[in-house]
Amino acid sequence: xxxxxxxxxxxxxxxxxVVVLSLGACAGEVPQPDPDPVASTPAPVLDEDxxxxxxxxxxxxxxxxxxALDPALLAERFSGPALAMREAEYxxxxxxxxxxxxxxxxxxxxxxxxxxxxTWPRTVLVVSHPPEGSNLPLLIALTQPDARSQYTVWLWxxxxxxxxxxxxxxxxxxxxxxxxxxxxxxxTPDETLAAYAETLxxxxxxxxxxxxxxxxxxxxxxxxxxLAATIEAAGSVARTNEVIPGSVAALxxxxxxxxxxxxxxxxxxxxRTVEGATLHAGGSIxxxxxxxxxxxxxxxxxxxxxxxFHVPPADSDEPIEVLGADQILVEVVEQE
Numbered sequence: 001x002x003x004x005x006x007x008x009x010x011x012x013x014x015x016x017x018v019v020v021l022s023l024g025a026c027a028g029e030v031p032q033p034d035p036d037p038v039a040s041t042p043a044p045v046l047d048e049d050x051x052x053x054x055x056x057x058x059x060x061x062x063x064x065x066x067x068a069l070d071p072a073l074l075a076e077r078f079s080g081p082a083l084a085m086r087e088a089e090y091x092x093x094x095x096x097x098x099x100x101x102x103x104x105x106x107x108x109x110x111x112x113x114x115x116x117x118x119t120w121p122r123t124v125l126v127v128s129h130p131p132e133g134s135n136l137p138l139l140i141a142l143t144q145p146d147a148r149s150q151y152t153v154w155l156w157x158x159x160x161x162x163x164x165x166x167x168x169x170x171x172x173x174x175x176x177x178x179x180x181x182x183x184x185x186x187x188t189p190d191e192t193l194a195a196y197a198e199t200l201x202x203x204x205x206x207x208x209x210x211x212x213x214x215x216x217x218x219x220x221x222x223x224x225x226x227l228a229a230t231i232e233a234a235g236s237v238a239r240t241n242e243v244i245p246g247s248v249a250a251l252x253x254x255x256x257x258x259x260x261x262x263x264x265x266x267x268x269x270x271x272r273t274v275e276g277a278t279l280h281a282g283g284s285i286x287x288x289x290x291x292x293x294x295x296x297x298x299x300x301x302x303x304x305x306x307x308x309f310h311v312p313p314a315d316s317d318e319p320i321e322v323l324g325a326d327q328i329l330v331e332v333v334e335q336e
Contacts, residue, residue: 044114044116044171044172045122047172071086076152089102099287103328108129113125114175116173123141123249134158143249155263175253176252186318186320194243214322239267244304249262260309261307267302268300269298271295298335307322
């Protein structure tokens with residue numbers, strides 16, 4: 001069919017060329033072609049039908065892998081922080097004999113933010129309906145690293161209570177992807193993640209004023225204070241945060257700002273500092289330690305923290321708002 005169509009189109013072109021040449025011999029002027037105008041901006045990377053197919057495939061992958069708690073089944077549709085976090089949740093579920101269950105994930109979408117670009121990597125953000133067993137929607141970042149690869153879940157985070165997602169371009173139009181050092185914002189995407197990590201490490205950081213107060217940071221500080229008080233008779237607690245390299249992505253919003261997503265590596269260290277005292281590690285850290293939860297020297301609980309922000313334009317007086325946050329314990333390391 002394609003060959004025949006092309007052949008007929010070629011034959012008509014040859015005949016037309018003869019007519020043009022004949023006219024040219026008489027009139028001395030060859031008619032000029034009037035091509036369709038070339039689009040001045042890139043098109044969205046996915047249309048509605050393709051988004052639906054991608055999300056349906058991912059949903060099937062999640063269901064199959066969760067049923068078996070088998071991370072190998074995630075390989076084709078998960079990558080980056082999302083894959084590391086899901087693998088960690090499966091380990092924790094196995095270590096707790098099913099007492100811990102992985103975060104409910106769903107691709108049942110209510111809003112999509114689609115990049116408009118002709119280059120890679122490509123990003124699509126999906127705001128889901130609340131998964132079963134949860135009352136908070138998810139923000140899921142999909143990525144396609146190159147033309148031959150499938151879209152994968154690269155990051156997910158839970159939207160915080162009471163937040164409103166900023167206005168974004170219609171998926172039929174698409175949103176401009178922004179580089180990590182993109183200017184014109186209150187802070188570049190890379191600076192946003194680094195500054196937030198700094199405010200977690202030091203509440204009195206000079207960058208603290210960039211951000212509105214948020215539920216994650218409040219819970220983070222309260223947890224540290226409570227834990228320190230709980231173990232002070234035997235030891236101390238410390239926590240540090242840093243940006244996971246290559247984990248930041250951003251898409252423009254209709255107000256001239258951006259939705260920025262990224263991930264931190266957060267290390268919680270429990271140290272026995274009182275000689276003769278006994279320090280037990282509890283919670284998920286204790287679960288991954290196994291039968292012996294006594295901390296002889298120190299133990300590190302390593303978390304991946306996924307975050308989403310609305311970064312206003314540079315000329316705005318509004319602070320950067322944390323839209324979503326989630327954390328998963330990915331590793332426990334005993335110090336000698």
